[in-house]
Amino acid sequence: MSERLTDAEIEAIEQRAQKATPAPWEIGGTGDDAFSVWTRGPLSSQDRHLFDSAKRFNVDDEEEQRANIVFAAHAREDVPALVRDLKEAREALRKYGDHYRGCQAHDGLLPCTCGLRRVLGLEP
Numbered sequence: 001m002s003e004r005l006t007d008a009e010i011e012a013i014e015q016r017a018q019k020a021t022p023a024p025w026e027i028g029g030t031g032d033d034a035f036s037v038w039t040r041g042p043l044s045s046q047d048r049h050l051f052d053s054a055k056r057f058n059v060d061d062e063e064e065q066r067a068n069i070v071f072a073a074h075a076r077e078d079v080p081a082l083v084r085d086l087k088e089a090r091e092a093l094r095k096y097g098d099h100y101r102g103c104q105a106h107d108g109l110l111p112c113t114c115g116l117r118r119v120l121g122l123e124p
Contacts, residue, residue: 005086007090010083010086013083014083017079020076021039021048021050021076023039023076024039024076024077025037025050025073025077026038026039026040026073027069027070035065035066035069036049036050036051036052037049037050037069037072037073
């Protein structure tokens with residue numbers, strides 16, 4: 001990946017997320033210092049074990065191993081949310097970028113009436 005994600009890289013990330021097993025993913029202990037990630041089906045017979053940490057992370061520290069598996073499990077919902085927010089932010093920049101550069105209100109001396117500061121989350 002480049003230093004700044006290209007639109008193509010964002011699309012590739014989004015496609016990988018869309019192909020993964022649907023959320024939510026849940027975390028459970030399997031004993032022997034291992035943690036598993038699984039998803040529940042409508043019936044218990046449809047529960048799906050996705051993967052487990054066992055020693056595959058090559059981490060001896062149980063707390064760090066659990067942190068790794070929690071991160072992996074949450075990525076299923078976090079990645080699509082981050083991609084969505086990034087796309088919205090880029091669209092706002094495309095939409096308002098030229099306006100912002102030409103708007104005297106954005107030098108901080110005049111009140112903003114165009115709504116850009118609100119869109120960017122800079123004011124309520």
